[in-house]
Amino acid sequence: MIDEKTAREAVVQAADELFYAHGVQAVGMDAVRTAAGVSLKRIYSLFASKDELIVAVLNHRTAIWDTGLASASERATSARERILAIFDFLDAWFREPSFRGCAFINTHGELGSTSTAVADTVREQKRAFQKYVAQLVADAGAPPALAPQLAILAEGAQTTAAIAGTPEAAHQARAAAETLLDVATAAHA
Amino acid sequence: MIDEKTAREAVVQAADELFYAHGVQAVGMDAVRTAAGVSLKRIYSLFASKDELIVAVLNHRTAIWDTGLASASERATSARERILAIFDFLDAWFREPSFRGCAFINTHGELGSTSTAVADTVREQKRAFQKYVAQLVADAGAPPALAPQLAILAEGAQTTAAIAGTPEAAHQARAAAETLLDVATAAHA
DNA sequence: TACAGTAGAGAACGAACGTTCTCCGCGCAA
DNA sequence: TTGCGCGGAGAACGTTCGTTCTCTACTGTA
Missing domain, CATH: 1.10.357.10 (Tetracycline Repressor, domain 2)
Incomplete structure (x- = not known):
């Protein structure tokens, strides 16, 4: 498994690109998961919401x-x-x-x-x-x-x-x- | 029933206030209906979407x-x-x-x-x-x-x-x- | 009075969302 | 090898939304 810091960065980076391109509300957590390559469970262990x-x-x-x-x-x-x-x-x-x-x-x-x-x-x-x-x-x-x-x-x-x-x-x-x-x-x- | 022009204005006016105050996506059509006092059916006969x-x-x-x-x-x-x-x-x-x-x-x-x-x-x-x-x-x-x-x-x-x-x-x-x-x-x- | 047409209220529907849960496979201690 | 805990994939859940549908009440006419 990749370490916490790397996973965090991957999620933030992917979310940043998606949010910026399409707007925050238009991007679901599933899309962030797919783009970041980090499971939803992991994402929610890194960010509460x-x-x-x-x-x-x-x-x-x-x-x-x-x-x-x-x-x-x-x-x-x-x-x-x-x-x-x-x-x-x-x-x-x-x-x-x-x-x-x-x-x-x-x-x-x-x-x-x-x-x-x-x-x-x-x-x-x-x-x-x-x-x-x-x-x-x-x-x-x-x-x-x-x-x-x-x-x-x-x-x-x-x-x-x-x-x-x-x-x-x-x-x-x-x-x-x-x-x-x-x-x-x-x-x- | 109120005439079409009045209904249209009521809907636009109510939607304007709600959209401006809370953001467009945060306001549901139900809220517009309630604020405007115009039924959903009527709203959708005035605006296609x-x-x-x-x-x-x-x-x-x-x-x-x-x-x-x-x-x-x-x-x-x-x-x-x-x-x-x-x-x-x-x-x-x-x-x-x-x-x-x-x-x-x-x-x-x-x-x-x-x-x-x-x-x-x-x-x-x-x-x-x-x-x-x-x-x-x-x-x-x-x-x-x-x-x-x-x-x-x-x-x-x-x-x-x-x-x-x-x-x-x-x-x-x-x-x-x-x-x-x-x-x-x-x-x- | 009987009837046709229309409009209002809101229930219903299907989709999408945020969040949680289940299941499965892997790595490691004894 | 056996068991155990942890993580990944994504199914599932409850909610909310945009949109449509159903039912009921009312209007105007003969």
């Missing part, structure tokens, strides 16, 4: 998002570049054929009013992103009020790209971010 | 959105003011206790990958909003590239406010919109 699996999947997504963001800003040499790297990261993501919007936004829309655990996890992820942006804004020497504006641009780009099915929202948001950065740093200098 | 009802509800939301936007910009005397009125409209909306995000975004996240009818309706609504903004931007004498930036701000404010559960995203987005407008009209002048 589907709700718990959903939260585990969201946490997994958070880790992927964080590492993606970190690696996207690796080449950046300034805080300003690291901020704009967020939108380049979004652009690359939007171009992936599997892109279907932000999993957190989608899951919140689907279950946010039914499961407080889901709502809390999503809110925490967005809060962490806002904090990340706020730190970059501070590093760039811009006033703190700029941070939520940039975060809103990133959020809006994600939903716009998801619904339109096209990636151009990324560079549109990037251009807006550049303008806001220019004004904020010029005024603050 | 739940999917068709969902689309009717989305179209109903579109009408509400359009009139809300129109009345919000009534007092505005310039294109710039009409643009900013969008964000004042969002602010008022976010403060309503029943606010739970944009119904189109929520429904798209829930059913966009399962129902092409839903995906198409949502895409069309967003396209119409982009067109509305584009017209205002043209009226303001700003370059066309500003329009999608403003639309992205509006979208981002809606998801941010929905997830955070607080209304401040509206004025943050409004401030960003003002900055972008200032820059765009100054450069274009």
Whole structure:
């Protein structure tokens, strides 16, 4: 038998792909079982319920998002570049054929009013992103009020790209971010 | 018996409130029946399926959105003011206790990958909003590239406010919109 | 009054879901 | 080898849902 950690990862990975592609409620536990190659009994020994699996999947997504963001800003040499790297990261993501919007936004829309655990996890992820942006804004020497504006641009780009099915929202948001950065740093200098 | 138009409106109205509050899939047709006071038989004579009802509800939301936007910009005397009125409209909306995000975004996240009818309706609504903004931007004498930036701000404010559960995203987005407008009209002048 | 047509209330049906249970086979201690 | 415990496969269970069907009551007409 495969060890607990490996089984857990296989289940979360399979559930993540299925939930993201089809929506959480559209995917049954049987489909997760088949895709993960882990028996239902085992799944329910690892997660008490589907709700718990959903939260585990969201946490997994958070880790992927964080590492993606970190690696996207690796080449950046300034805080300003690291901020704009967020939108380049979004652009690359939007171009992936599997892109279907932000999993957190989608899951919140689907279950946010039914499961407080889901709502809390999503809110925490967005809060962490806002904090990340706020730190970059501070590093760039811009006033703190700029941070939520940039975060809103990133959020809006994600939903716009998801619904339109096209990636151009990324560079549109990037251009807006550049303008806001220019004004904020010029005024603050 | 009440006439067809009244029955239709009662069903759509009741379904709209329930779908928006709890999510589409979480609401059964029985609940719609009870809330609307229209028998299941009648509902299914008005709408061939739940999917068709969902689309009717989305179209109903579109009408509400359009009139809300129109009345919000009534007092505005310039294109710039009409643009900013969008964000004042969002602010008022976010403060309503029943606010739970944009119904189109929520429904798209829930059913966009399962129902092409839903995906198409949502895409069309967003396209119409982009067109509305584009017209205002043209009226303001700003370059066309500003329009999608403003639309992205509006979208981002809606998801941010929905997830955070607080209304401040509206004025943050409004401030960003003002900055972008200032820059765009100054450069274009 | 008798009758035809229609609509409402909700029971019924078949499918699908989350979750649990049963059965079977395998690995290991003595 | 014999027994035992554990895990895999998936059947089974109870519920819920979308949709249809049945039964009853009522309306309007002669």
